[in-house]
Amino acid sequence: MTERTDLLSKAEKRAAVKAAKARAARAAQRRRVLTTVGAAVAVFAVIAALAILVVRYGGSSDPAASPSVAATEAPFPPVPEGADPALSKKPDVKAGGGTLTSLVKTTVIEGTGPAAAAGQSITVNYVGVTYADGKEFDASWDHKQAFTFSLGGGQVIKGWDQGLVGIKVGSRVQLDIPPALAYGENPTGGQPAGALRFVVDVLAAQ
Template sequence: MPATPSQQGVDDVSERTQENRSEGQSPATKAGRRLAAQLAAQKAAEAKRRRQAWAGGLAGVAVMALLIGGFVWIDSKRDDKPSTASGANPSASAAAPDAPTAPPALQLPEGSDPALGTKPTVKAGTGELKKLTVTPMIKGTGPAVKKGQNITTNYVGVFYKDGKEFDSSWNAGQPVTFPIGVGQVIPGWDQGLVGVTVGSRVQLDIPGELAYSNDEAKAGGRPAGPLRFVVDVLAAQ
Protein backbone atom coordinates (compact mmCIF):
# COMPACT_ATOMS: atom_id res chain seq x y z
CA MET A 1 0.00 0.00 0.00
CA PRO A 2 1.51 3.44 -0.89
CA ALA A 3 2.73 5.52 1.99
CA THR A 4 0.59 8.26 3.21
CA PRO A 5 1.65 11.85 2.48
CA SER A 6 2.60 12.42 6.08
CA GLN A 7 4.68 9.27 6.24
CA GLN A 8 6.32 10.09 2.91
CA GLY A 9 7.31 13.45 4.23
CA VAL A 10 8.87 11.94 7.30
CA ASP A 11 10.89 9.55 5.21
CA ASP A 12 12.08 12.32 2.91
CA VAL A 13 13.22 14.38 5.83
CA SER A 14 15.03 11.41 7.31
CA GLU A 15 16.86 10.69 4.04
CA ARG A 16 17.89 14.32 3.60
CA THR A 17 19.09 14.44 7.17
CA GLN A 18 21.26 11.37 6.63
CA GLU A 19 22.62 12.79 3.34
CA ASN A 20 23.42 16.09 5.00
CA ARG A 21 25.09 14.26 7.87
CA SER A 22 27.03 12.15 5.44
CA GLU A 23 27.99 15.13 3.30
CA GLY A 24 29.01 17.11 6.35
CA GLN A 25 31.36 14.40 7.74
CA SER A 26 32.82 12.93 4.52
CA PRO A 27 35.44 15.59 3.58
CA ALA A 28 37.06 15.61 7.00
CA THR A 29 37.01 11.88 7.28
CA LYS A 30 38.55 11.44 3.83
CA ALA A 31 41.24 14.02 4.51
CA GLY A 32 42.15 12.37 7.77
CA ARG A 33 42.33 9.02 6.12
CA ARG A 34 44.49 10.37 3.34
CA LEU A 35 46.80 12.07 5.84
CA ALA A 36 47.04 8.90 7.91
CA ALA A 37 47.79 6.90 4.76
CA GLN A 38 50.48 9.40 3.71
CA LEU A 39 52.10 9.31 7.15
CA ALA A 40 52.02 5.51 7.14
CA ALA A 41 53.56 5.46 3.65
CA GLN A 42 56.27 7.91 4.72
CA LYS A 43 57.04 5.83 7.81
CA ALA A 44 57.17 2.68 5.71
CA ALA A 45 59.47 4.33 3.13
CA GLU A 46 61.72 5.70 5.89
CA ALA A 47 61.91 2.28 7.51
CA LYS A 48 62.72 0.73 4.13
CA ARG A 49 65.48 3.30 3.54
CA ARG A 50 66.93 2.58 6.97
CA ARG A 51 66.89 -1.16 6.30
CA GLN A 52 68.55 -0.64 2.92
CA ALA A 53 71.16 1.69 4.42
CA TRP A 54 71.87 -0.83 7.22
CA ALA A 55 72.13 -3.69 4.72
CA GLY A 56 74.42 -1.60 2.50
CA GLY A 57 76.65 -0.78 5.46
CA LEU A 58 76.93 -4.44 6.43
CA ALA A 59 77.73 -5.36 2.83
CA GLY A 60 80.45 -2.69 2.71
CA VAL A 61 81.97 -3.96 5.96
CA ALA A 62 81.91 -7.52 4.62
CA VAL A 63 83.62 -6.45 1.38
CA MET A 64 86.31 -4.54 3.27
CA ALA A 65 86.86 -7.56 5.53
CA LEU A 66 87.29 -9.80 2.50
CA LEU A 67 89.71 -7.36 0.85
CA ILE A 68 91.78 -6.99 4.01
CA GLY A 69 91.79 -10.75 4.51
CA GLY A 70 92.92 -11.22 0.91
CA PHE A 71 95.80 -8.77 1.32
CA VAL A 72 96.90 -10.43 4.55
CA TRP A 73 96.82 -13.86 2.86
CA ILE A 74 98.88 -12.61 -0.08
CA ASP A 75 101.44 -11.01 2.25
CA SER A 76 101.67 -14.20 4.27
CA LYS A 77 102.32 -16.15 1.07
CA ARG A 78 105.06 -13.72 0.16
CA ASP A 79 106.61 -14.06 3.61
CA ASP A 80 106.61 -17.84 3.25
CA LYS A 81 108.82 -17.66 0.16
CA PRO A 82 112.57 -17.87 0.86
CA SER A 83 114.30 -14.61 0.05
CA THR A 84 117.60 -14.52 -1.80
CA ALA A 85 120.03 -11.69 -2.21
CA SER A 86 120.26 -10.03 -5.58
CA GLY A 87 122.39 -12.13 -7.87
CA ALA A 88 122.60 -14.98 -5.38
CA ASN A 89 122.32 -18.52 -6.58
CA PRO A 90 119.07 -20.11 -5.10
CA SER A 91 120.57 -23.55 -5.29
CA ALA A 92 123.69 -22.42 -3.26
CA SER A 93 121.45 -20.98 -0.52
CA ALA A 94 119.83 -24.47 -0.11
CA ALA A 95 123.08 -26.06 0.98
CA ALA A 96 123.42 -26.89 4.70
CA PRO A 97 126.07 -24.84 6.56
CA ASP A 98 127.83 -27.97 7.78
CA ALA A 99 127.73 -29.83 4.47
CA PRO A 100 131.18 -31.12 3.44
CA THR A 101 132.84 -29.17 0.67
CA ALA A 102 134.65 -30.75 -2.24
CA PRO A 103 138.45 -30.60 -2.04
CA PRO A 104 140.16 -28.15 -4.38
CA ALA A 105 141.07 -29.43 -7.82
CA LEU A 106 144.50 -31.08 -7.97
CA GLN A 107 147.12 -28.70 -9.37
CA LEU A 108 149.54 -30.61 -11.57
CA PRO A 109 152.95 -29.24 -12.58
CA GLU A 110 152.96 -27.42 -15.90
CA GLY A 111 153.57 -29.79 -18.76
CA SER A 112 153.25 -32.91 -16.58
CA ASP A 113 151.65 -36.20 -17.59
CA PRO A 114 147.84 -36.08 -17.04
CA ALA A 115 148.14 -39.56 -15.47
CA LEU A 116 149.31 -37.81 -12.31
CA GLY A 117 145.71 -36.73 -11.83
CA THR A 118 144.57 -40.34 -11.32
CA LYS A 119 145.24 -42.58 -8.34
CA PRO A 120 147.57 -45.43 -9.38
CA THR A 121 146.88 -49.10 -8.84
CA VAL A 122 149.65 -50.61 -6.71
CA LYS A 123 150.29 -54.36 -6.66
CA ALA A 124 152.35 -56.57 -4.34
CA GLY A 125 156.04 -57.12 -4.96
CA THR A 126 157.74 -60.42 -5.75
CA GLY A 127 160.71 -62.11 -4.14
CA GLU A 128 162.63 -61.01 -1.08
CA LEU A 129 163.30 -57.30 -0.80
CA LYS A 130 166.81 -56.64 0.51
CA LYS A 131 167.51 -53.03 -0.47
CA LEU A 132 165.82 -49.78 -1.39
CA THR A 133 164.70 -49.85 -5.00
CA VAL A 134 163.52 -46.74 -6.88
CA THR A 135 161.62 -47.47 -10.10
CA PRO A 136 160.62 -44.48 -12.32
CA MET A 137 157.05 -44.85 -13.69
CA ILE A 138 156.56 -41.35 -15.15
CA LYS A 139 159.53 -39.08 -15.84
CA GLY A 140 158.89 -35.45 -14.87
CA THR A 141 160.37 -32.47 -16.67
CA GLY A 142 160.70 -30.22 -13.62
CA PRO A 143 163.75 -29.52 -11.46
CA ALA A 144 165.31 -32.28 -9.35
CA VAL A 145 164.36 -32.47 -5.68
CA LYS A 146 167.10 -31.27 -3.31
CA LYS A 147 167.78 -32.19 0.27
CA GLY A 148 166.05 -29.83 2.70
CA GLN A 149 163.33 -28.72 0.30
CA ASN A 150 159.63 -28.95 1.05
CA ILE A 151 158.04 -31.27 -1.45
CA THR A 152 154.38 -31.83 -2.25
CA THR A 153 153.35 -35.39 -3.08
CA ASN A 154 150.47 -37.74 -3.66
CA TYR A 155 151.16 -41.34 -2.63
CA VAL A 156 149.77 -44.83 -2.11
CA GLY A 157 151.34 -47.22 0.41
CA VAL A 158 150.86 -51.03 0.42
CA PHE A 159 152.45 -54.02 2.09
CA TYR A 160 155.14 -55.33 -0.22
CA LYS A 161 154.23 -58.98 0.27
CA ASP A 162 150.44 -58.91 -0.30
CA GLY A 163 149.71 -55.50 -1.85
CA LYS A 164 147.19 -54.56 0.84
CA GLU A 165 146.82 -50.78 1.06
CA PHE A 166 147.46 -49.19 4.46
CA ASP A 167 147.73 -45.49 3.61
CA SER A 168 146.99 -43.04 0.77
CA SER A 169 146.88 -39.27 0.37
CA TRP A 170 144.32 -39.83 -2.41
CA ASN A 171 141.81 -41.03 0.17
CA ALA A 172 142.20 -37.75 2.08
CA GLY A 173 141.49 -35.83 -1.12
CA GLN A 174 144.61 -33.67 -1.18
CA PRO A 175 148.42 -33.98 -1.45
CA VAL A 176 150.78 -33.69 1.53
CA THR A 177 153.77 -31.38 1.91
CA PHE A 178 156.84 -32.14 4.08
CA PRO A 179 160.61 -31.48 4.21
CA ILE A 180 162.74 -34.13 2.51
CA GLY A 181 166.18 -35.48 3.39
CA VAL A 182 166.19 -34.12 6.97
CA GLY A 183 164.72 -37.02 8.96
CA GLN A 184 161.09 -35.88 8.96
CA VAL A 185 159.96 -38.98 7.03
CA ILE A 186 161.10 -42.62 6.92
CA PRO A 187 164.67 -43.20 5.60
CA GLY A 188 163.40 -44.91 2.46
CA TRP A 189 161.65 -41.65 1.45
CA ASP A 190 164.55 -39.39 2.44
CA GLN A 191 166.93 -41.48 0.33
CA GLY A 192 164.62 -42.44 -2.51
CA LEU A 193 163.07 -39.06 -3.36
CA VAL A 194 166.09 -36.76 -3.34
CA GLY A 195 167.11 -36.26 -6.98
CA VAL A 196 163.68 -37.19 -8.44
CA THR A 197 162.42 -34.51 -10.86
CA VAL A 198 159.16 -32.62 -10.24
CA GLY A 199 156.32 -34.13 -12.25
CA SER A 200 157.61 -37.68 -11.80
CA ARG A 201 155.87 -40.79 -10.48
CA VAL A 202 158.18 -43.29 -8.84
CA GLN A 203 157.77 -46.63 -7.11
CA LEU A 204 159.70 -47.03 -3.87
CA ASP A 205 160.30 -50.58 -2.59
CA ILE A 206 161.54 -50.11 0.97
CA PRO A 207 162.87 -52.88 3.26
CA GLY A 208 161.59 -52.86 6.83
CA GLU A 209 164.81 -51.40 8.30
CA LEU A 210 164.39 -48.30 6.12
CA ALA A 211 160.65 -48.08 6.83
CA TYR A 212 159.01 -48.50 10.26
CA SER A 213 160.92 -51.63 11.27
CA ASN A 214 160.60 -55.33 10.57
CA ASP A 215 159.49 -55.86 14.17
CA GLU A 216 155.82 -55.11 14.82
CA ALA A 217 156.56 -54.17 18.42
CA LYS A 218 159.19 -51.63 17.34
CA ALA A 219 156.90 -50.35 14.58
CA GLY A 220 154.55 -49.10 17.32
CA GLY A 221 151.32 -49.92 15.54
CA ARG A 222 152.58 -48.73 12.17
CA PRO A 223 152.97 -51.13 9.23
CA ALA A 224 155.93 -53.42 9.86
CA GLY A 225 158.08 -55.23 7.28
CA PRO A 226 158.90 -54.27 3.68
CA LEU A 227 156.63 -51.69 2.06
CA ARG A 228 155.89 -50.41 -1.41
CA PHE A 229 154.97 -46.79 -2.17
CA VAL A 230 154.00 -45.14 -5.45
CA VAL A 231 154.78 -41.42 -5.08
CA ASP A 232 153.93 -38.49 -7.38
CA VAL A 233 156.24 -35.50 -6.89
CA LEU A 234 154.08 -32.43 -7.64
CA ALA A 235 156.25 -29.56 -6.34
CA ALA A 236 159.54 -28.78 -4.59
CA GLN A 237 160.70 -25.50 -3.06
Protein backbone atom coordinates in the same frame (compact mmCIF):
# COMPACT_ATOMS: atom_id res chain seq x y z
CA MET B 1 42.94 10.31 6.31
CA THR B 2 45.03 11.62 3.43
CA GLU B 3 47.38 13.54 5.77
CA ARG B 4 47.85 10.41 7.94
CA THR B 5 48.62 8.36 4.87
CA ASP B 6 51.19 10.91 3.72
CA LEU B 7 52.87 10.88 7.15
CA LEU B 8 53.13 7.09 7.12
CA SER B 9 54.54 7.16 3.61
CA LYS B 10 57.27 9.59 4.65
CA ALA B 11 58.12 7.46 7.68
CA GLU B 12 58.30 4.37 5.54
CA LYS B 13 60.54 6.17 3.08
CA ARG B 14 62.88 7.24 5.87
CA ALA B 15 62.91 3.66 7.19
CA ALA B 16 63.62 2.35 3.73
CA VAL B 17 66.49 4.83 3.28
CA LYS B 18 67.87 3.91 6.70
CA ALA B 19 67.61 0.21 5.90
CA ALA B 20 69.35 0.77 2.57
CA LYS B 21 72.17 2.63 4.29
CA ALA B 22 72.49 -0.17 6.81
CA ARG B 23 72.67 -2.73 4.04
CA ALA B 24 75.30 -0.66 2.25
CA ALA B 25 77.33 -0.38 5.46
CA ARG B 26 77.14 -4.12 6.04
CA ALA B 27 78.18 -4.78 2.44
CA ALA B 28 81.15 -2.42 2.83
CA GLN B 29 82.15 -4.16 6.04
CA ARG B 30 81.95 -7.54 4.33
CA ARG B 31 84.20 -6.25 1.54
CA ARG B 32 86.74 -5.02 4.10
CA VAL B 33 86.67 -8.38 5.86
CA LEU B 34 87.10 -10.24 2.58
CA THR B 35 89.95 -7.96 1.59
CA THR B 36 91.68 -8.56 4.93
CA VAL B 37 91.18 -12.31 4.68
CA GLY B 38 92.46 -12.30 1.11
CA ALA B 39 95.60 -10.42 2.15
CA ALA B 40 96.13 -12.84 5.02
CA VAL B 41 95.77 -15.80 2.67
CA ALA B 42 98.30 -14.26 0.28
CA VAL B 43 100.78 -13.66 3.12
CA PHE B 44 100.28 -17.23 4.34
CA ALA B 45 100.91 -18.56 0.83
CA VAL B 46 104.20 -16.63 0.61
CA ILE B 47 105.29 -17.91 4.04
CA ALA B 48 104.39 -21.48 3.07
CA ALA B 49 106.37 -21.18 -0.18
CA LEU B 50 109.42 -19.89 1.71
CA ALA B 51 109.11 -22.73 4.22
CA ILE B 52 109.09 -25.27 1.38
CA LEU B 53 112.23 -23.69 -0.07
CA VAL B 54 113.96 -23.76 3.32
CA VAL B 55 113.17 -27.44 3.78
CA ARG B 56 114.11 -28.34 0.22
CA TYR B 57 117.29 -26.33 -0.13
CA GLY B 58 118.66 -26.26 3.40
CA GLY B 59 117.82 -22.70 4.32
CA SER B 60 118.32 -20.98 0.98
CA SER B 61 115.80 -19.96 -1.66
CA ASP B 62 118.54 -20.44 -4.25
CA PRO B 63 118.40 -23.97 -5.75
CA ALA B 64 122.12 -23.68 -6.51
CA ALA B 65 122.72 -23.77 -2.76
CA SER B 66 121.13 -27.20 -2.47
CA PRO B 67 123.62 -29.76 -1.10
CA SER B 68 122.66 -32.07 -3.98
CA VAL B 69 123.72 -29.40 -6.48
CA ALA B 70 126.43 -27.27 -4.89
CA ALA B 71 128.13 -29.47 -2.30
CA THR B 72 129.54 -32.21 -4.49
CA GLU B 73 131.99 -34.71 -3.08
CA ALA B 74 135.66 -34.03 -3.89
CA PRO B 75 136.99 -36.42 -6.54
CA PHE B 76 139.54 -39.07 -5.63
CA PRO B 77 142.34 -39.11 -6.38
CA PRO B 78 142.96 -35.35 -6.77
CA VAL B 79 145.06 -35.73 -9.93
CA PRO B 80 146.74 -32.45 -10.97
CA GLU B 81 145.40 -30.77 -14.09
CA GLY B 82 147.25 -31.97 -17.18
CA ALA B 83 148.85 -34.93 -15.39
CA ASP B 84 149.06 -38.42 -16.83
CA PRO B 85 145.64 -40.14 -16.51
CA ALA B 86 147.46 -43.20 -15.15
CA LEU B 87 147.65 -41.39 -11.81
CA SER B 88 143.91 -41.96 -11.44
CA LYS B 89 144.47 -45.74 -11.13
CA LYS B 90 146.08 -47.63 -8.26
CA PRO B 91 149.44 -49.07 -9.31
CA ASP B 92 150.22 -52.76 -9.10
CA VAL B 93 153.38 -52.99 -6.98
CA LYS B 94 155.59 -56.06 -7.15
CA ALA B 95 158.36 -57.38 -4.90
CA GLY B 96 161.97 -56.34 -5.39
CA GLY B 97 164.99 -58.54 -5.97
CA GLY B 98 168.31 -59.00 -4.22
CA THR B 99 169.58 -57.25 -1.13
CA LEU B 100 168.74 -53.57 -0.76
CA THR B 101 171.37 -51.51 1.05
CA SER B 102 170.69 -47.97 -0.18
CA LEU B 103 167.78 -45.81 -1.28
CA VAL B 104 166.84 -46.31 -4.92
CA LYS B 105 164.51 -43.91 -6.75
CA THR B 106 162.90 -44.95 -10.03
CA THR B 107 160.67 -42.54 -11.93
CA VAL B 108 157.65 -44.40 -13.33
CA ILE B 109 155.82 -41.32 -14.67
CA GLU B 110 157.57 -37.97 -15.11
CA GLY B 111 155.38 -35.06 -14.04
CA THR B 112 155.49 -31.55 -15.46
CA GLY B 113 154.80 -29.58 -12.28
CA PRO B 114 157.25 -27.89 -9.93
CA ALA B 115 159.76 -30.03 -8.04
CA ALA B 116 158.96 -30.77 -4.40
CA ALA B 117 161.34 -29.11 -1.97
CA ALA B 118 162.17 -29.72 1.68
CA GLY B 119 159.93 -27.63 3.93
CA GLN B 120 156.97 -27.76 1.56
CA SER B 121 153.64 -29.37 2.35
CA ILE B 122 153.14 -32.11 -0.21
CA THR B 123 150.17 -34.33 -0.99
CA VAL B 124 150.69 -37.87 -2.22
CA ASN B 125 149.00 -41.15 -3.01
CA TYR B 126 150.98 -44.27 -2.22
CA VAL B 127 151.12 -48.05 -2.08
CA GLY B 128 153.56 -49.72 0.30
CA VAL B 129 154.74 -53.35 0.09
CA THR B 130 157.49 -55.36 1.72
CA TYR B 131 160.45 -55.46 -0.64
CA ALA B 132 161.18 -59.16 -0.30
CA ASP B 133 157.73 -60.59 -1.07
CA GLY B 134 155.59 -57.69 -2.39
CA LYS B 135 153.01 -58.03 0.39
CA GLU B 136 150.99 -54.83 0.65
CA PHE B 137 150.83 -53.34 4.15
CA ASP B 138 149.38 -49.88 3.49
CA ALA B 139 147.84 -47.80 0.68
CA SER B 140 146.15 -44.41 0.67
CA TRP B 141 144.04 -45.72 -2.21
CA ASP B 142 142.26 -48.09 0.16
CA HIS B 143 141.28 -45.17 2.43
CA LYS B 144 140.30 -43.03 -0.59
CA GLN B 145 142.19 -40.15 0.99
CA ALA B 146 145.49 -38.68 -0.18
CA PHE B 147 148.20 -38.07 2.44
CA THR B 148 149.63 -34.61 3.17
CA PHE B 149 152.78 -33.96 5.20
CA SER B 150 155.73 -31.59 5.54
CA LEU B 151 158.59 -32.87 3.39
CA GLY B 152 161.86 -33.14 5.28
CA GLY B 153 160.20 -32.43 8.62
CA GLY B 154 160.61 -35.89 10.13
CA GLN B 155 156.89 -36.66 9.95
CA VAL B 156 157.53 -39.71 7.76
CA ILE B 157 160.29 -42.29 7.37
CA LYS B 158 163.68 -41.04 6.17
CA GLY B 159 163.30 -42.85 2.88
CA TRP B 160 160.36 -40.57 2.04
CA ASP B 161 161.96 -37.37 3.36
CA GLN B 162 165.03 -38.04 1.23
CA GLY B 163 163.48 -39.80 -1.75
CA LEU B 164 160.70 -37.32 -2.58
CA VAL B 165 162.83 -34.17 -2.62
CA GLY B 166 163.12 -32.95 -6.21
CA ILE B 167 160.26 -35.10 -7.53
CA LYS B 168 157.99 -33.06 -9.80
CA VAL B 169 154.27 -32.68 -9.11
CA GLY B 170 152.38 -35.09 -11.35
CA SER B 171 155.08 -37.76 -11.08
CA ARG B 172 154.81 -41.38 -10.00
CA VAL B 173 158.01 -42.63 -8.40
CA GLN B 174 159.07 -45.97 -6.96
CA LEU B 175 161.11 -45.78 -3.75
CA ASP B 176 163.09 -48.85 -2.69
CA ILE B 177 164.01 -48.16 0.91
CA PRO B 178 166.53 -50.11 3.01
CA PRO B 179 165.63 -50.92 6.65
CA ALA B 180 167.82 -48.13 8.04
CA LEU B 181 165.71 -45.54 6.21
CA ALA B 182 162.40 -47.30 6.94
CA TYR B 183 161.29 -48.88 10.24
CA GLY B 184 164.34 -51.06 10.83
CA GLU B 185 164.69 -54.81 11.02
CA ASN B 186 162.71 -55.25 14.24
CA PRO B 187 160.23 -52.39 14.57
CA THR B 188 157.66 -52.07 17.37
CA GLY B 189 154.09 -50.91 17.02
CA GLY B 190 153.12 -53.10 14.09
CA GLN B 191 155.22 -51.40 11.38
CA PRO B 192 156.60 -53.61 8.60
CA ALA B 193 160.15 -54.85 9.06
CA GLY B 194 163.04 -54.87 6.64
CA ALA B 195 163.35 -53.24 3.25
CA LEU B 196 160.24 -51.64 1.76
CA ARG B 197 159.01 -50.59 -1.65
CA PHE B 198 156.65 -47.66 -2.13
CA VAL B 199 155.08 -46.35 -5.30
CA VAL B 200 154.22 -42.70 -4.64
CA ASP B 201 152.25 -40.23 -6.75
CA VAL B 202 153.11 -36.59 -6.00
CA LEU B 203 149.84 -34.70 -6.41
CA ALA B 204 150.66 -31.26 -4.98
CA ALA B 205 153.48 -29.28 -3.35
CA GLN B 206 153.27 -25.84 -1.78
